[in-house]
Amino acid sequence: MFIWFHKLASPPYFYKFAGMLAPWLGWLSLFVIAAGLYGGLWLAPPDYQQGDGFRIIYVHVPSAWMSMLVYMVMAVAAAIGLIWRMKLAHAVSAAAAPLGASFTFIALVTGSLWGKPMWGTYWVWDARLTSELILLFLYVGYMALNHAFEDRRTGDRASAILALVGIVNIPIIHYSVKWWNTLHQGPTVFFGPRAEMPPSMYIPLFIMIIGFMVYFAAFILKRLQVEVLQRERNTAWVRALVAKS
């Protein structure tokens, strides 16, 4: 197991492994997201207060969830890259950033579209919305810093520190609705006697979250293949690969 893990960290082996796995995960995510959308948009009942408008939750919550999960992946990879100088770890951070930024952007836009009819405004500067916007800036800042240096390794290290510093924002986003009075409502309780959402509504939601995770897995592998090729462009195995194609 450990030997396999070690082998996986070697770029040529990883390139092949990712190329094999990514298409399968991609199709799987398409299937899971289609199932989740069908459950959310057709099977789930309308909400007693918000009617059919609440259905945007099936995109908003999974993307908001992913925006934080991807950041944690990025920050942990950055820490591994800094401490163990693992080649692949910095590549993981660099590949995750644009995906995380996209999820954050989708969460902000869908939240805004949801806010207008329900709250009466597209945007307010409450703690939840503001901290999520800061998350988007962190992703964008990471990407800018990562590419700001001639030497890729310098950029990797500088941006890894930014990723680490930004991790404090994650608990702030998560607990913002508990620590402060916000316009954004608190977290919904799904299970137990005080559950605030019936299974007919939360099962499609969880399917969507799983679908988004599989989608992320598929696309980070694809992006990692590109990262690995760029970073290893002067090595013999990449030249052999290019010569072959």
Added chain:
Amino acid sequence: MTPVRRKRLIIVVVIVAGVAMAAALGLQAFRKNLLYYFTPVQVAAGDAHVGQHFRMGGLVAMGSVQRSPGSMTVHFTLTDMQKSVPVVYTGILPDLFREGQGIVVYGTLDKQGLFVAQQVLAKHDAKYMPPEVAAAIKKAKAAQQAQIAAKGAS
């Protein structure tokens, strides 16, 4: 773990811990400014200043909504179950505005203690349920109340 890696690990831990502490202290210092709204209790305690714009959040008191005929002006009472503040607003209300609903109003408090709102935002709770379930709960509650009323009468 080699000494170099251990050193790097310590540096990473120190960076994260340092930033977390700085953030915690900073947020603590800005606590009041980060509150999106005051509650009627806080307003009654004088946390918000007369004549200044601020936000106030609470529930629309049951039976308090009065619409002036021929205009868009609405009078209602905002309560947090301990204190209440009368509010007046002229304009379009959000869809979720109704009695018993949590809302946030933005405006000023005049000298008579009337809150003149310029903006009304509806807060929605973390509860979701099908309309049939909501209707059933309402019906059960009404039946319970009728039972209590019948007991009181006999």
